[in-house]
Amino acid sequence: MAGAPPDAMRRVPLFAELSEGELEQVARLFKQRTFTAGETVAREGSGGAAFYLIESGKASVSVAGQQRAGLGPGDYFGEIALIDEGARSATITADDDLRCYGLTYWDFRPLVQENAAICWKLLQFMVGRLRAAEAREVA
Amino acid sequence: MTGVVPLAEAHDDSIYGSKAVGLGAAAREGLPLPPGVALSGDLVEAVASGADGAIEEVVRAARDLPVPLAVRSSAVDEDGADASFAGQHMTLLNVPTTDAINDAVREIWWSANSDSAITYRQRVGLFRRPSVGVVVQSLLDPDSAGVMFTQNPITGDDELMIEASWGLGEAVVSGVVIPDHFRVARSGEVLERTAGLKRIRIRALGGGGTCEEEVPAELAEQLCLDDAQLGELGALADRCEQVYGRARDVEFAFAGGSLYLLQCRAVTVAGA
Numbered sequence: 219m220a221g222a223p224p225d226a227m228r229r230v231p232l233f234a235e236l237s238e239g240e241l242e243q244v245a246r247l248f249k250q251r252t253f254t255a256g257e258t259v260a261r262e263g264s265g266g267a268a269f270y271l272i273e274s275g276k277a278s279v280s281v282a283g284q285q286r287a288g289l290g291p292g293d294y295f296g297e298i299a300l301i302d303e304g305a306r307s308a309t310i311t312a313d314d315d316l317r318c319y320g321l322t323y324w325d326f327r328p329l330v331q332e333n334a335a336i337c338w339k340l341l342q343f344m345v346g347r348l349r350a351a352e353a354r355e356v357a
Numbered sequence: 358m359t360g361v362v363p364l365a366e367a368h369d370d371s372i373y374g375s376k377a378v379g380l381g382a383a384a385r386e387g388l389p390l391p392p393g394v395a396l397s398g399d400l401v402e403a404v405a406s407g408a409d410g411a412i413e414e415v416v417r418a419a420r421d422l423p424v425p426l427a428v429r430s431s432a433v434d435e436d437g438a439d440a441s442f443a444g445q446h447m448t449l450l451n452v453p454t455t456d457a458i459n460d461a462v463r464e465i466w467w468s469a470n471s472d473s474a475i476t477y478r479q480r481v482g483l484f485r486r487p488s489v490g491v492v493v494q495s496l497l498d499p500d501s502a503g504v505m506f507t508q509n510p511i512t513g514d515d516e517l518m519i520e521a522s523w524g525l526g527e528a529v530v531s532g533v534v535i536p537d538h539f540r541v542a543r544s545g546e547v548l549e550r551t552a553g554l555k556r557i558r559i560r561a562l563g564g565g566g567t568c569e570e571e572v573p574a575e576l577a578e579q580l581c582l583d584d585a586q587l588g589e590l591g592a593l594a595d596r597c598e599q600v601y602g603r604a605r606d607v608e609f610a611f612a613g614g615s616l617y618l619l620q621c622r623a624v625t626v627a628g629a
Contacts, residue, residue: 220406220407220408220409221406246406249406249463250403250463251463260472261472264473265472265475265476266469266472266475267472267475268470268472303479306472320467322470323475324487338538354623
């Protein structure tokens with residue numbers, strides 16, 4: 219089947235406010251990707267090309283050499299790279315064969331540019347994150 | 358969608374990528390290539406997306422190619438892209454069946470869209486969406502293979518410089534052996550033949566992929582090309598220069614007693 223399952227995408231906060239139709243438009247842009255056991259999925263500091271939603275398998279996460287909580291089916295990473303292509307904030311390594319759905323910046327950007335409703339919902343999500351970060355700073 | 362064509366029909370590098378079009382020129386001129394097909398960037402995109410009919414189109418076009426297969430990227434969107442993207446885009450050797458092409462094509466699409474490829478594009482100021490075609494060819498099981506420069510890339514002299522080893526040429530390209538080294542004058546006179554140290558060779562595995570295999574001790578320091586084969590390479594160098602122009606970097610293989618051209622690019626002379 220082409221694209222990612224919309225149900226799995228609904229759990230991603232970035233997409234949570236999208237309508238069924240909008241979610242299906244985004245879902246169709248995903249492509250399957252499999253990383254083999256031991257493969258580096260993302261390297262801390264490297265440019266980020268895509269957002270990934272894990273379908274099956276497990277991955278280890280480290281930041282500045284320190285192990286963090288691992289990732290498994292239903293987890294996701296790289297959503298901010300969809301908007302700014304910024305550097306990866308963690309190194310992620312496949313523990314076993316890791317099947318993902320991936321969405322690249324190149325595929326996502328034209329959809330958002332052409333669809334003001336989706337763009338507005340993403341903007342609201344990002345502002346929500348900004349407010350939460352500011353609140354943490356004040357506290 | 359432009360789809361998939363025999364290599365000889367790959368004319369437009371904005372559709373099929375520079376590697377496919379380069380091989381297409383060789384096929385039209387009758388140079389000895391392993392049989393193959395070229396997939397357009399659009400078709401590769403469709404296969405990677407799982408689009409209905411796209412995978413079937415590729416499998417149908419490739420089903421007459423003897424397996425196993427080599428599946429290589431052919432960058433579409435920039436001048437000289439294959440050279441500048443060396444190491445970013447992927448080659449998958451020994452894809453065991455036509456049905457497995459689907460996964461190989463998807464992996465190649467992702468290799469052009471990987472974090473490292475995007476980082477590279479950012480560094481060189483390329484902000485366009487990557488596009489990648491694919492070349493699917495029968496993978497040879499060569500006795501020996503290597504690289505030939507039709508102009509000495511170090512001195513610039515008008516002579517052939519050849520480096521070769523046992524098995525697949527990836528042993529030479531990846532540097533896992535010290536290859537045999539030859540210099541051959543335009544007249545055909547062999548100016549230098551120096552045996553390397555070739556303790557391993559790379560072979561195709563039955564189920565897909567490749568392995569490093571130990572070479573019998575008596576072969577490790579034995580020259581892997583004889584003078585007759587050097588003569589055949591001299592003739593191939595002349596034909597490549599007639600088709601592509603002077604100063605070529607040629608990947609070749611000898612399999613089943615025949616010489617094959619695998620790739621032909623412009624030489625980059627040291628210091629240039």
